[in-house]
Structures are given as structure tokens and as C-alpha cells.
Amino acid sequence: MTDDDFDLSRFLPYALNQAAEATSIGFQGYYRQRYGMLRTEWRVLFHLGRYGAMTAKGICERASLHKTKVSRAVHALEQKRFLVRTTQERDRRHETLSLTRQGEGVYADLFQAAKAYDAKLSENFSETEREILNRCLEKISKL
Amino acid sequence: MTDDDFDLSRFLPYALNQAAEATSIGFQGYYRQRYGMLRTEWRVLFHLGRYGAMTAKGICERASLHKTKVSRAVHALEQKRFLVRTTQERDRRHETLSLTRQGEGVYADLFQAAKAYDAKLSENFSETEREILNRCLEKISKL
DNA sequence: AGATATTAGTTTGATTTGTAACTAACAACA
DNA sequence: TGTTGTTAGTTACAAATCAAACTAATATCT
Numbered sequence: 001m002t003d004d005d006f007d008l009s010r011f012l013p014y015a016l017n018q019a020a021e022a023t024s025i026g027f028q029g030y031y032r033q034r035y036g037m038l039r040t041e042w043r044v045l046f047h048l049g050r051y052g053a054m055t056a057k058g059i060c061e062r063a064s065l066h067k068t069k070v071s072r073a074v075h076a077l078e079q080k081r082f083l084v085r086t087t088q089e090r091d092r093r094h095e096t097l098s099l100t101r102q103g104e105g106v107y108a109d110l111f112q113a114a115k116a117y118d119a120k121l122s123e124n125f126s127e128t129e130r131e132i133l134n135r136c137l138e139k140i141s142k143l
Numbered sequence: 144m145t146d147d148d149f150d151l152s153r154f155l156p157y158a159l160n161q162a163a164e165a166t167s168i169g170f171q172g173y174y175r176q177r178y179g180m181l182r183t184e185w186r187v188l189f190h191l192g193r194y195g196a197m198t199a200k201g202i203c204e205r206a207s208l209h210k211t212k213v214s215r216a217v218h219a220l221e222q223k224r225f226l227v228r229t230t231q232e233r234d235r236r237h238e239t240l241s242l243t244r245q246g247e248g249v250y251a252d253l254f255q256a257a258k259a260y261d262a263k264l265s266e267n268f269s270e271t272e273r274e275i276l277n278r279c280l281e282k283i284s285k286l
Numbered sequence: 287a288g289a290t291a292t293t294a295g296t297t298t299g300a301t302t303t304g305t306a307a308c309t310a311a312c313a314a315c316a
Numbered sequence: 317t318g319t320t321g322t323t324a325g326t327t328a329c330a331a332a333t334c335a336a337a338c339t340a341a342t343a344t345c346t
Contacts, residue, residue, distance in 0.1 A: 008189055008206075009284075010277060011257055012264050013166040018207070019283040020159035027156055038302080046151055057324060063151075064161070068304075071325060093311045093324045114154055121155050124282055132272055133279045134153060139267055140162040141152075181332080200294060211334075214296060236294045236341045 016140075027117050035080070035106055040065060040073040042110065045082060045099070049107030053098035082106055159283075170260050178223070178249055183208060183216040185253065188225060188242070192250030196241035225249055 008014045024039075031037040037045070047059050054062075056070050063070075074097060077083045082103035088094040099107060122130055151157045167182075174180045180188070190202050197205075199213045206213075217240060220226045225246035231237040242250060265273055 006254075006258050006261075008186070008193070009281060011261050013163065013170055013260075014186075015277065015280040015284070016159060016163035016166055019280045020156065020163040022284050022286055023156040023159055040303095043151070043157075050151070055324080066304080067325065068327090071327090072302090075326090091312070091324090095325080111149075115149050117156075118149075118154050121283075121286075124286070125279060129275055129279055132275045134158065136268060136272055136276045137158040137162045138152065140264075141158070141165050143165055143264075143267070198294075209334080210295065211297090214294095215332090218296090234294090234342070238295080 012140075023121060027114065030113050030117075031110055034109075037080075038073065038076070040069050041076050044070060044073040045077060045103065045107055045110065046114075048083060048097060048099050049104065049111065053096050055094050055096060057094075059097070077103070155283075166264060170257065173256050173260075174253055177252075180223075181216070181219070183212045184219050187213060187216045187240075188220060188246065188250055188253065189257075191226060191240060191242050192247065192254065196239050198237050198239060200237075202240070220246070 009018075028039065031042045043063050043065065044059055047063055048054065051062070056067065056074055059065065060067050060070050074083065074085070078085065081100055083097050083099050085095040085097055088096060125133065152161075171182065174185045186206050186208065187202055190206055191197065194205070199210065199217055202208065203210050203213050217226065217228070221228065224243055226240050226242050228238040228240055231239060268276065
């Protein structure tokens with residue numbers, strides 16, 4: 001590749017970041033306006049809704065989020081009454097996080113919205129493109 | 144698609160964001176440690192190095208960056224003596240930004256580093272994958 | 287000319303994030 | 317039992333971001 005061909009739009013970190021921002025906007029608007037949630041909050045909620053009750057540590061690992069971020073998101077979701085904490089008797093350092101009835105409702109709504117949003121985005125691609133895109137992104141995330 | 148298939152890792156905004164973060168880390172380390180630069184500063188520098196002198200507005204448009212971000216990055220790069228401003232006589236609201244000799248040097252170094260980094264990332268993909276990935280990301284960015 | 291609207295860029299204050307130090311509970315081992 | 321180490325989670329302070337208000341220069345319209 002000559003220098004002339006190498007453009008920001010072909011630089012993977014840049015291209016990925018631009019694409020990530022472009023796709024985030026739409027969905028972000030949804031959970032922000034509707035539930036006053038931040039991105040990390042949505043991710044934490046999603047993990048609890050999708051995989052069931054777990055500790056903050058568990059969420060950190062699954063979601064590759066730093067513990068301070070999770071700590072703050074959990075606090076915010078607790079304020080909103082979307083989740084509750086239960087200290088484990090066996091080891092009182094651990095607290096199990098679980099969604100409240102209300103939290104489940106919000107999760108269900110956001111889950112549907114996410115699916116719909118994703119489907120809409122997918123309209124722009126062929127089956128093959130979408131598959132390869134997914135595969136590439138997965139590979140990259142594991143680097 | 145059933146609900147069981149829909150996972151965060153298949154939700155495009157999430158997958159893109161994870162991939163973007165994963166690839167950013169390596170390169171970010173380079174310009175941070177070496178030149179104490181922030182991401183926006185690197186982008187502004189790149190635009191000036193790649194496309195020649197232009198106004199802050201021009202950079203905003205090309206890079207889809209908000210003007211306050213650009214304003215701060217320009218200030219920081221000016222402090223570092225990587226660029227200078229020249230107020231245009233025709234319209235004194237505009238200022239032309241151009242790289243200094245030193246700025247050109249830094250750009251050249253970062254440009255090479257970016258190319259090398261990108262080449263290394265590309266090793267993980269076939270020609271086809273890389274082409275499709277690029278095409279998809281470009282499409283998404285224009286949505 | 288004078289009033290009003292735009293435009294380029296900066297500043298400010300509130301929100302968000304990142305880093306590192308901290309607390310509390312438990313474990314391991316002398 | 318006491319000392320040292322580790323782990324889960326929080327807090328505090330600095331750095332970065334965002335939105336909105338602001339300044340200064342120019343354009344437009346009467």
C-alpha cells in the first residue's frame with residue numbers, strides 16, 4: 001500500500017470508532033430519554049436481565065468493564081429501583097445483584113428495542129456481509 | 144432470530160464499541176507516551192499532516208468532531224509547538240492552522256506507526272474479510 | 287448607517303470517566 | 317492468635333467531555 005492509500009478512514013481503530021459512534025447515537029437516545037440511563041447502566045442491566053443475578057465482579061468480567069464503572073452503575077440502578085443487592089452470608093464481601101420487577105420490565109423493553117434497532121441496522125448489509133462483520137468484530141475484541 | 148441468539152456480542156453498537164476499544168489501546172499508548180497527546184489531538188494533527196493547512200471548521204467537518212473538542216486540541220497542539228495559527232486577512236474570524244516543522248516530524252512518525260499498527264491488525268484477516276470489514280464500517284459511518 | 291442574524295472559535299459549569307487510594311471481609315500461615 | 321496477603325467493592329481527586337452561553341467579526345436587510 002502506498003502512503004496515498006492510507007487514510008484515516010482505512011485505519012482500523014479510527015474506522016471502528018467512527019462506526020461505533022454512529023450506531024450508538026440512535027440507541028443511546030432511547031435509554032437516555034426513556035429511563036435516564038447511561039451506557040454502563042444499560043450494559044449492567046442487560047447482563048442481569050440476560051444472564052440472571054450475579055455479583056458486580058461477575059459483571060466486570062463478562063462485560064469487560066472496570067469495577068469503578070460497574071460500582072457507579074449499580075448505585076444508579078439501585079437509586080432507580082431497577083435492582084437490589086443481597087449480601088451473601090457465606091462471604092459477606094460478595095453481594096448478589098438482582099433485578100426488581102420494575103428492572104425486569106425495563107430490561108424487557110430495552111431488549112426489544114435493541115433487537116429492533118439491530119435489525120434496522122442490518123438492513124444495510126447482505127447476509128454475508130453481516131456474518132463477516134460479526135466474525136471480524138469478535139476476533140478483534142479478543143485480541 | 145430467537146431471543147436466545149440475541150446477545151450483546153451480536154448487538155452492533157456494542158460489538159463495534161468493544162472492537163474499537165480493543166484496537167485503540169495499542170496505538171493510543173504510542174502517541175500518549177511519546178508525545179503526551181490525546182486522541183482528538185492526534186486526529187487534528189493527522190488531518191493537517193494529511194490534507195494540509197486548513198481552518199478548525201474544516202477539521203470539524205472532515206473529522207466529524209465537535210468544535211469545542213477541536214478548539215481544545217488546537218490549543219494543546221499549539222502549546223506543544225506542533226502547529227501555528229494565522230488569522231486570514233479576508234475574514235478575520237477564520238484562522239488557518241498549519242503544522243510547524245516539528246509538527247510535521249511528529250506527524251511523519253505517527254503516520255508510520257499507524258500504518259504499521261494497522262498492518263499488524265490486518266494480519267488477523269483474509270483479504271476478503273478486510274475488504275468487507277472496511278466496506279461495512281464505511282457504510283455505517285455514513286448512516 | 288443601524289438593527290438583526292450568522293459564523294468561527296472560545297469559555298464555562300455540569301456530567302462523566304479514569305486512576306489510585308481506601309475499607310471491610312476473608313484466607314493463609316507462622 | 318497475630319501478621320500478612322488477597323479480594324469485593326467504594327470513594328476521592330484529577331482529567332476529559334458535553335452542552336450551552338458567550339465574544340468578535342462579518343453578512344444581510346431596511
